[in-house]
Amino acid sequence: MRKLISIREFPIFVVFVLFYLTAGLGNHQIFTTSGLHDILFGSAIVALLAVAETLIIVMKHIDLSIGSVIGFSSYLIGKNASEGHGLFFCMSIGVGLGLLVGALNGLLVAYFRLPSLVVTLGTLYLVRGYFSQVVGGDFINSGQVPKLLTSMATHTFVKVPLLFIVSLIVALIVGLYMRNMRSGRDLYAIGSNHSAALLAGINVAHRTFWAFTAAGGIAGFAGAVLLARYGQAQANSGLGIELNVVAACVVGGVAIAGGVGTVYGAIIGAILLQTIVLALGALGVSQFWQGVVNGALLIAAISLDKILSMRSVRTQIMRKVQHD
Amino acid sequence: MISVKNNLKQLNQNLTWDKGVGILLVLTVIFGWVMTPDFASTSNLGFVLQDIGEILIIALPMTFLIIAGEIDLSVASTLSLASSTMGYAYRSGLGFGIAVFIGILVSILCGAINGFLVNYLGLQSLAVTIGTMGLFRGLCFVLLGNQPVNQLPDFWANLGSESIPHTFLPWSVVIIIPSVIIAWVVLHRTRVGRWTFVTGISAEAARFSGIPDKRFKFWLFVATGFMSGVAAFVYTLRFASASPDSATGYELSVIAAVLFGGVSIAGGFGTMWGVLFSVLELGAIRSVLQLINFTANALQMVSGALLLFSVALPRVIEMLKTRREARVKPSVTSLTSSRSV
Numbered sequence: 001m002r003k004l005i006s007i008r009e010f011p012i013f014v015v016f017v018l019f020y021l022t023a024g025l026g027n028h029q030i031f032t033t034s035g036l037h038d039i040l041f042g043s044a045i046v047a048l049l050a051v052a053e054t055l056i057i058v059m060k061h062i063d064l065s066i067g068s069v070i071g072f073s074s075y076l077i078g079k080n081a082s083e084g085h086g087l088f089f090c091m092s093i094g095v096g097l098g099l100l101v102g103a104l105n106g107l108l109v110a111y112f113r114l115p116s117l118v119v120t121l122g123t124l125y126l127v128r129g130y131f132s133q134v135v136g137g138d139f140i141n142s143g144q145v146p147k148l149l150t151s152m153a154t155h156t157f158v159k160v161p162l163l164f165i166v167s168l169i170v171a172l173i174v175g176l177y178m179r180n181m182r183s184g185r186d187l188y189a190i191g192s193n194h195s196a197a198l199l200a201g202i203n204v205a206h207r208t209f210w211a212f213t214a215a216g217g218i219a220g221f222a223g224a225v226l227l228a229r230y231g232q233a234q235a236n237s238g239l240g241i242e243l244n245v246v247a248a249c250v251v252g253g254v255a256i257a258g259g260v261g262t263v264y265g266a267i268i269g270a271i272l273l274q275t276i277v278l279a280l281g282a283l284g285v286s287q288f289w290q291g292v293v294n295g296a297l298l299i300a301a302i303s304l305d306k307i308l309s310m311r312s313v314r315t316q317i318m319r320k321v322q323h324d
Numbered sequence: 325m326i327s328v329k330n331n332l333k334q335l336n337q338n339l340t341w342d343k344g345v346g347i348l349l350v351l352t353v354i355f356g357w358v359m360t361p362d363f364a365s366t367s368n369l370g371f372v373l374q375d376i377g378e379i380l381i382i383a384l385p386m387t388f389l390i391i392a393g394e395i396d397l398s399v400a401s402t403l404s405l406a407s408s409t410m411g412y413a414y415r416s417g418l419g420f421g422i423a424v425f426i427g428i429l430v431s432i433l434c435g436a437i438n439g440f441l442v443n444y445l446g447l448q449s450l451a452v453t454i455g456t457m458g459l460f461r462g463l464c465f466v467l468l469g470n471q472p473v474n475q476l477p478d479f480w481a482n483l484g485s486e487s488i489p490h491t492f493l494p495w496s497v498v499i500i501i502p503s504v505i506i507a508w509v510v511l512h513r514t515r516v517g518r519w520t521f522v523t524g525i526s527a528e529a530a531r532f533s534g535i536p537d538k539r540f541k542f543w544l545f546v547a548t549g550f551m552s553g554v555a556a557f558v559y560t561l562r563f564a565s566a567s568p569d570s571a572t573g574y575e576l577s578v579i580a581a582v583l584f585g586g587v588s589i590a591g592g593f594g595t596m597w598g599v600l601f602s603v604l605e606l607g608a609i610r611s612v613l614q615l616i617n618f619t620a621n622a623l624q625m626v627s628g629a630l631l632l633f634s635v636a637l638p639r640v641i642e643m644l645k646t647r648r649e650a651r652v653k654p655s656v657t658s659l660t661s662s663r664s665v
Contacts, residue, residue: 062450114635117589118579118632121628122635124628125625125628126628129623129625133621243457247455256448256451286469288469289462290462291461292459292462292466294458295459295462296455298454298455299455302448302452302455306447
């Protein structure tokens with residue numbers, strides 16, 4: 001039991017359950033399977049992007065360009081599909097775009113040693129600007145979306161929406177990689193102490209570069225999920241989603257200070273944010289409060305994390321003093 | 325030949341980043357003049373000044389913040405919240421002057437919230453201001469819903485659209501010019517300015533040398549909130565409306581401008597001249613591009629490219645320098661000669 005409590009994701013899971021129960025008492029709709037379905041369906045995209053962002057935040061970096069990448073990728077996939085190309089080809093273009101932007105971010109951050117915040121802010125602008133230029137007033141409607149994608153959005157497996165299962169599979173792969181592979185553990189080492197990681201012989205630049213590239217690739221892949229979910233793509237697809245993603249990660253225990261957190265926590269964070277959105281709607285609170293709640297939750301999460309970590313450091317020091 | 329080489333070296337040493345941006349500004353203006361005669365028309369210059377007004381007003385305190393090693397991503401949301409508050413207060417029947425006063429009070433409060441969370445709870449300013457960015461923006465929608473406030477009193481709306489009589493200058497320069505002068509004097513000529521640089525280079529050293537770093541940075545955030553409120557006033561008058569989605573993306577333009585002006589994102593370096601030149605340069609480029617029929621999307625790309633370019637170029641120069649020095653080191657004669665440079 002003590003072991004269970006000491007898991008980093010435990011408190012956030014408790015918060016989620018409490019929130020789910022209180023919201024459900026206010027509106028029984030949420031307790032039904034369709035309520036659960038709505039929560040998982042709505043959080044699939046943010047959850048998938050949060051997996052990519054976890055790779056980056058764990059290294060004490062940040063990637064703000066994913067919102068532009070997912071939007072552009074969803075448009076490219078839809079556009080190529082409407083021109084009669086096969087789904088595999090379209091997907092490769094979307095993922096390829098993500099890999100390209102990710103590699104550019106990685107190059108500038110890892111080898112030029114530039115701050116990731118500034119670099120990804122720049123690529124956010126660049127990609128979104130180019131995307132809007134290419135799209136103009138054009139948009140992809142549901143008729144142009146590949147049939148396989150639209151059917152994925154409507155189907156479920158054991159009552160769980162397929163889109164969420166896609167996110168879960170990606171999360172599982174990345175989660176196992178970060179937990180068990182040596183290069184995955186290196187990401188944590190880089191995030192908790194950059195110079196110690198260098199001294200320990202980790203090829204920091206190499207790892208950083210590939211982590212950014214992989215995150216970009218996942219964001220490109222997520223473009224297909226975005227297209228499947230909304231059945232459309234236009235110039236403002238995915239606009240501003242990066243803030244929800246960072247919020248989901250931080251709420252899910254992936255500390256912005258680097259070195260801790262898992263993709264599973266990030267996914268629970270994404271689900272919690274979506275639950276709050278739906279619960280507010282079900283309780284009759286105006287949808288305008290959604291942004292306020294997201295922002296407040298992000299600040300509450302980092303404050304709580306800081307206070308808890310300060311306390312644990314203090315108890316360690318106290319113990320040491322008593323031993324001496 | 326040798327003297328030419330020496331002169332070049334001299335030039336190379338004296339050419340700092342901020343002066344480079346100034347030269348680039350002059351080149352852009354000349355280029356714009358040659359490309360389209362409209363560029364140098366007084367009405368267009370007035371338009372450029374109006375176009376960059378809010379960005380310049382917020383860039384001033386942002387320069388202080390970034391030099392001091394912090395950042396504030398919530399400025400555009402603060403601007404929008406202050407503007408929405410002005411609109412809301414005016415719509416509920418208060419006089420417009422009082423509404424502006426309340427709006428600016430709200431923006432000061434926003435800055436104080438950021439300052440408190442960063443300095444007294446010890447949180448990272450990047451994470452905090454990503455949070456407050458969403459929070460303040462959300463509050464705008466809570467206040468106004470989807471209805472912008474459009475009917476401002478004629479007197480104020482005219483101030484926003486007309487220029488000062490007998491000149492081409494927009495009324496906003498009445499706020500902008502004194503602000504720039506004050507910001508320059510404070511940063512480069514006062515103790516508070518020295519504190520800014522010292523805290524940016526090492527917060528710990530600053531604390532040990534008796535600078536009240538937390539209180540100081542708290543007031544920097546408050547000042548940023550206040551200037552965002554002032555920018556909100558200018559913005560509201562310029563568009564003669566208060567809407568919850570105002571100034572989206574301005575935080576990126578402001579930060580891009582400050583960094584392009586030669587302020588180091590790591591803190592500790594930067595000049596007010598550089599930032600002033602850089603904001604003007606941004607306005608000039610935008611104007612030239614608009615006049616030769618580029619779209620708004622292209623402008624967004626230019627901002628992004630400028631931002632990347634302004635952080636990447638100094639690093640490339642630095643890397644080339646260290647590489648050259650590493651190559652030069654083994655030979656003693658070249659070492660002494662490189663010293664004398």
